[in-house]
Amino acid sequence: MHWKHKGKISEQDTDELQYVKMIIKETRLHTLAPMIIPRETMSHFKIQDSDIDPKTLVFSWKDSEKFIPERFDGSSIDYKGQNFEFLLFGAGRRICPGMYMGITTLQPGLANLLYWFDWKLLNGMKEEDIDMEENKVIRAKEKVVHKPNYIKE
Ligand code: HEM
Numbered sequence: 001m002h003w004k005h006k007g008k009i010s011e012q013d014t015d016e017l018q019y020v021k022m023i024i025k026e027t028r029l030h031t032l033a034p035m036i037i038p039r040e041t042m043s044h045f046k047i048q049d050s051d052i053d054p055k056t057l058v059f060s061w062k063d064s065e066k067f068i069p070e071r072f073d074g075s076s077i078d079y080k081g082q083n084f085e086f087l088l089f090g091a092g093r094r095i096c097p098g099m100y101m102g103i104t105t106l107q108p109g110l111a112n113l114l115y116w117f118d119w120k121l122l123n124g125m126k127e128e129d130i131d132m133e134e135n136k137v138i139r140a141k142e143k144v145v146h147k148p149n150y151i152k153e
Pocket residue numbers: 033034037087088089090091093094095096097098099101102103106
């Protein structure tokens with residue numbers, strides 16, 4: 001399909017956008033919810049030669065700190081709760097009920113942003129200059145934000 005003839009990339013089109021799906025999966029690197037609602041090991045066990053202590057949060061990815069969407073190319077790893085290294089939406093009885101809503105919103109959203117805009121870093125900025133350090137919080141926001149008197153509307 002030639003996207004130029006379309007006004008907008010829709011949810012139906014995203015079936016064909018395999019790389020966008022891989023990018024979204026690779027956001028595992030900066031995913032929010034499983035870090036805030038984490039699961040940890042209950043007892044001591046061994047993975048190959050590594051000892052895993054109780055109460056450890058385990059991530060098992062090759063080059064886990066690198067952003068490599070291609071790692072999902074031809075891979076059956078999915079976020080539907082069967083692959084325990086990839087619990088973007090959790091797993092089991094308490095798996096996220098909004099999973100499909102989340103994904104079907106994200107896929108065309110990201111595809112349209114990538115398609116309709118030319119993304120560039122600001123003058124002279126390099127990839128490694130982007131600060132990706134995160135503070136992971138879910139919080140209720142103040143209903144009324146009280147501004148100090150010296151800030152004028
Ligand atoms: C990309 C978007 C989303 C991500 C990454 C996400 C992730 C998660 C995760 C990790 C959990 C915890 C699962 C567990 O405890 O094992 C969760 C729970 C939940 N999510 Fe989502 N979610 C997303 C979108 C949504 C949307 C769109 C809705 C509602 C419209 C939603 C509603 C819920 C609810 C109600 C729970 C609690 C389920 C329970 O404890 O039984 N989520 N989500």
